[in-house]
């Protein structure tokens with residue numbers, strides 16, 4: 001067997017990592033995986049029980065995707081979901097963004113968020129918003145700010161801050 005030289009090996013590894021990641025719209029068949037990923041994030045994990053207390057279940061999520069009230073994107077590797085993001089058309093809220101620990105820092109969160117924001121923007125949103133931990137030591141705190149999101153001074157009842165992003169006007173495609 002011919003072994004690759006170390007430098008070729010590193011290049012091949014980087015290339016194969018890039019090729020393995022697939023970004024696509026969320027399907028109903030992904031929903032169980034979304035709940036698995038949400039429970040396994042390094043920070044801010046939310047279990048099925050935590051989400052159920054907020055009224056978020058696989059059934060309610062399927063209904064929201066099925067009726068087209070929300071839009072989502074997933075990142076997969078080998079057909080397994082490693083990150084996902086979902087947003088709501090009517091409110092402009094980014095409902096969730098989560099990336100598995102081993103996949104943080106590769107631009108996955110940025111791409112997923114950008115895809116959902118683009119869809120909301122295309123649908124007419126001029127402002128998108130989300131609730132995020134106010135703790136500056138949490139990765140999400142710097143992540144959103146680095147992407148231009150800004151706090152608007154409001155807080156949720158559990159102390160999370162509201163961050164928003166203003167989008168330029170663009171004509172609707174009719």
Ligand SMILES: CC(C)(COP(=O)(O)OP(=O)(O)OC[C@H]1O[C@@H](n2cnc3c(N)ncnc32)[C@H](O)[C@@H]1OP(=O)(O)O)[C@@H](O)C(=O)NCCC(=O)NCCS
Pocket residue numbers: 041042043044097098099100103104105106107108109110111130131132133138139140141142143146147
């Ligand atoms: C927050 C989270 C989604 C970030 O995803 P990620 O894939 O690791 O982020 P990315 O690799 O796409 O980072 C995108 C950019 O943000 C920057 N960034 C990320 N965290 C940052 C921080 N704390 N401070 C400054 N910049 C930061 C990155 O350097 C990168 O910049 P670049 O494009 O110039 O290289 C991920 O850490 C996560 O799932 N956390 C747990 C769940 C969570 O907290 N979700 C948010 C709930 S509101």
